[in-house]
Amino acid sequence: MRTVPLILPFALVLGGCYTLDQPKFEQYVNERVSQGMSLSEAELRLAREGFTCEATSAAPAASCARTRQSVLPYSCIERVLLQSSEGRVTSVEVPKIACAGF
Numbered sequence: 001m002r003t004v005p006l007i008l009p010f011a012l013v014l015g016g017c018y019t020l021d022q023p024k025f026e027q028y029v030n031e032r033v034s035q036g037m038s039l040s041e042a043e044l045r046l047a048r049e050g051f052t053c054e055a056t057s058a059a060p061a062a063s064c065a066r067t068r069q070s071v072l073p074y075s076c077i078e079r080v081l082l083q084s085s086e087g088r089v090t091s092v093e094v095p096k097i098a099c100a101g102f
Contacts, residue, residue, distance in 0.1 A: 020076060026094045029080050033092055039084040042092075046080060053082075060084045074101030 032049065033042040039062065043053040046064045053064040064080045076099040083091040 019070075020097055020099060022094075022097055025078055025097060029092065029094050033080070033082070033089065035089050035091065037089050039082060039087055039089055042082055042089050051078075051080065056081075060087075072101070074099050076100075 032045045039060070043062055043064065046053060049066070051064040051066045053062045055061070056063045061084065062082045064082065066078050068076045068078060070076070076097050078097050079095045081091075081093040081095065082089050083093070
């Protein structure tokens, strides 16, 4: 019975950890940004979620990224690429999540 109080906090911490799930991330992005919305609104919505967006050399486009940390010794970069025309998003691309560890 003594191990239950020790295991519970550890399980709660691990339950809140980042786990790599590409399909879930793609769904998450598609719930926030979509074709037809203004590029500035898409960037603002992603910024609220912790992404940093920058214009790309293939303008009019933007590359947005955020770093996610894990309890394990690795971190992952989630990216979203937005193409636009006349200030409106024409495509939303979600590249594969890139992770690196020690």
